[in-house]
Amino acid sequence: MPLATAPATASTYWSLSRAPRYSLTFALPLLVLYEAMALAVNPSSGLVIRNGADVLLKGLAASLLGERGPAVFGVLLVAGLVGLAARDAWTHPGGLRPRVLVVMLLEAAALAVAFGIVVGLVTAQLLNLASLAIGQIESVAWPTALMVSLGAGLYEELLFRVLLVSALLFAARTLLGLSRGPAGVFAVVVGALIFSAFHYVGPYGDALQAPSFVFRAVAGVAFSALYVIRGFGITAWTHALYDVFLLAATGR
Numbered sequence: 590m591p592l593a594t595a596p597a598t599a600s601t602y603w604s605l606s607r608a609p610r611y612s613l614t615f616a617l618p619l620l621v622l623y624e625a626m627a628l629a630v631n632p633s634s635g636l637v638i639r640n641g642a643d644v645l646l647k648g649l650a651a652s653l654l655g656e657r658g659p660a661v662f663g664v665l666l667v668a669g670l671v672g673l674a675a676r677d678a679w680t681h682p683g684g685l686r687p688r689v690l691v692v693m694l695l696e697a698a699a700l701a702v703a704f705g706i707v708v709g710l711v712t713a714q715l716l717n718l719a720s721l722a723i724g725q726i727e728s729v730a731w732p733t734a735l736m737v738s739l740g741a742g743l744y745e746e747l748l749f750r751v752l753l754v755s756a757l758l759f760a761a762r763t764l765l766g767l768s769r770g771p772a773g774v775f776a777v778v779v780g781a782l783i784f785s786a787f788h789y790v791g792p793y794g795d796a797l798q799a800p801s802f803v804f805r806a807v808a809g810v811a812f813s814a815l816y817v818i819r820g821f822g823i824t825a826w827t828h829a830l831y832d833v834f835l836l837a838a839t840g841r
Contacts, residue, residue, distance in 0.1 A: 596613050605686070606693050609677035612822030613670045614685060615693050619825055620667070624651035638733055640740030641787065641794075642748040660761060666747075696825050704811050705838070712804040731836075738836055743831025745784070749809070750816040754780040773817070781809030793807035 605611055621641075631637045650658035662820050678685070761772035785805035789797045808831075816824040 602689060602692060605689050606696070606823060607820040608681070609673045610675075610681060610685065611689055611693065612820040613674040613677075615690055615822035616743065616766065616825045617667075617670055617674075619739060620670070623736060623743055624663075625738040626739065630730070630733045630736050638645055638737065640737050640744050641791070643740050644743035646744060646748060671776070692827065693823055697826035698830055700815065700823070700827040701834055704808070704827065704831050705834050708804065708808045708811055711807050712800070715803055715807075716800055734836055735833065738832035739829045741832045742825045742827070745803055746812065746821065746825045749780060749784040749787070750813055751821060753783060754813050754816065777810055777813040777817075780813055781806045784809035784812075 606615075623643075627639055631639070647659035647662050650662035652658070652662055668687070757776035757780055758772055761767045761775045762769070765775070766818070767775060784806075785802050788805055789795055795801060812824060812828055815827060
């Protein structure tokens with residue numbers, strides 16, 4: 590009688606949720622939701638408010654490609670997400686399991702709540718604080734603040750985790766000659782400090798204060814570690830929901 594075998598590791602939720610066909614497909618609705626809200630809350634003329642990482646990435650595209658740069662960047666971003674997900678799906682036929690995507694959303698929501706508690710407690714212990722201010726997000730209308738929070742999940746993770754942490758890790762390994770462990774620590778810590786500092790740059794940046802800087806740096810370490818462990822999709826949604834929960838915690 591043949592012996593029954595356990596399901597392959599690649600079939601488990603843990604590995605499926607990290608696979609590009611699930612991770613990138615999971616991130617696509619966040620992109621669509623953010624862009625739709627950005628169009629809805631911003632007037633056709635006058636001051637346009639978007640997430641800072643979005644502005645930076647599209648600004649770089651505009652400086653390289655001219656006025657069509659932001660549109661080209663958007664097309665390439667969508668094409669990249671869809672293309673990588675499709676390529677992975679092509680090599681793993683059978684389609685997507687909707688239940689996996691639902692569980693991924695539940696996981697991201699649970700992680701967002703946990704991060705909100707843990708990051709706040711760690712910061713409070715480091716600085717002996719009772720409370721923290723979120724920053725200038727409190728000065729804009731609630732729909733705009735919600736849009737910016739959702740954009741943080743997608744564009745800040747793309748910029749500060751996918752691009753920055755990966756570049757720092759590569760530099761630590763090739764230029765500094767660090768082994769994998771120390772290189773990972775270097776990339777996470779330096780990336781978190783840059784991520785926190787980013788929130789204070791430009792005319793719409795927050796006023797630099799030690800409590801909020803440390804708070805965001807601790808959050809940056811948490812998100813970087815999550816990206817390494819769980820991939821882009823869950824990290825993007827966790828960050829977006831984390832910011833939304835912080836927004837809700839202000840009573841707005």
